[in-house]
Amino acid sequence: MPSFDRFLDLAERPLGALAVAAIAILFAIGVHRVGARVLTRIARPYPLMSTVLRYIDTPALVLLIILGIAFVIFEAPDTLPFIGVLRDIETVALIGSITFLAVRSAGAVGEAIVQAHPLDRDDNLNARRIHTQARVLARSVMVLIVILGFGAALMAFPSVRQIGASLLASAGVAGLVAGIAARPVLGNLIAGLQIALAQPIRLDDVVVIEGEWGRVEEITGTYVSIRIWDQRRLIVPLQWFIEHPFTNWTRNSSQIIGTVFLYVDYRMPIAPLREELERILAHAPEWDGRVQVLQVTDATEHSMQLRALVSSFDSALNWDLRCRVREGLLSFVQAAYPQFLPRARADLSSDQHHVDFAPPLERAQPYQPTPPQASTVDTPADPVASRGELSGPDARAAQADKSPAKSHS
Incomplete structure (x- = not known):
């Protein structure tokens, strides 16, 4: 039976070293498969x-x-030939695999969370908060691990060991690229940590950025992807959210109040x-039953402005x-x-002739105006009275009463 020393003796020759390396690879694969099966069942x-x-x-593996x-x-x-180079490559490969x-x-811990x-769920505010923290923190930790691993790999070579040491000491990209080139990377990294901890935005938040309405679709280590309502994507750097104001419609709750504006004539009754x-x-499934308001919010020289406030869950x-x-309101009007x-x-009117380009008023049944007082009906300055005399529903009767034949008789 071959002993362990026999394998070491065999590895002293080039072909023997290749054979021992192949045996070691097969042994590693076997250990991985057995261990994976056992751990998967557990x-x-x-x-x-x-x-x-x-x-x-x-x-x-x-x-x-x-x-x-x-x-x-x-x-x-x-x-052995090239043993020094192989050992350096093996060191770098070992650091890279770790x-x-x-x-x-x-990444696995973040995805599991x-x-x-x-x-x-209907109320997913807490879940969105946890998603944002898990994903952003996991990506930040992954970036730091890559930086540390790269610095450790550089320290394996004496000629660039100083660069690796400075990279590990700074724990950032500043040891690799200097000056202004590293500032955006570090700024986005720090901004990502701020977003994960303070959470001005979360995944699936509804935001308005630069006049664009959309939902936060993805938060990476460098940018945020906003899915706009028309299926476009707005890519915003992480640092932008720290330095600029923006609107978040779902910061504390997804409930929201919306507005509907209508413009109608001054004579329009509000109660109907x-x-x-x-x-x-009452028949709208989108209404959550919280807010229902209709008010006159403005009056211009042409019409009055009505504003309806309605609320929904999101x-x-x-x-x-x-x-x-x-x-519905437009159809009703x-x-x-x-x-x-x-x-x-x-x-266009004068003392002897009056022209009205508006069609005769046919008032609907729900609206019954108060009859005008006798002191104003016969007054020429009253526009409603003058229109009723010459162009109202009984215009022909009024003309007949004023005709010369009628008066002559």
């Missing part, structure tokens, strides 16, 4: 551990293979519109509710009070 009842094992499966090759290379005699495993482990808090708004909201529902209310829609009028 972690099956635990979703967090199962996710971590799934993420680190490939990095663990690479690390075991490199460890097996490293055992052969570092135990081989110094007389860095790879650490990066995947950090995200999967433990799904977003498909309020009743119609109440009827529309901004997407509120947009549909605003469209529903706007269409068109059907019941079409004469009170905004219109442009021209009125």
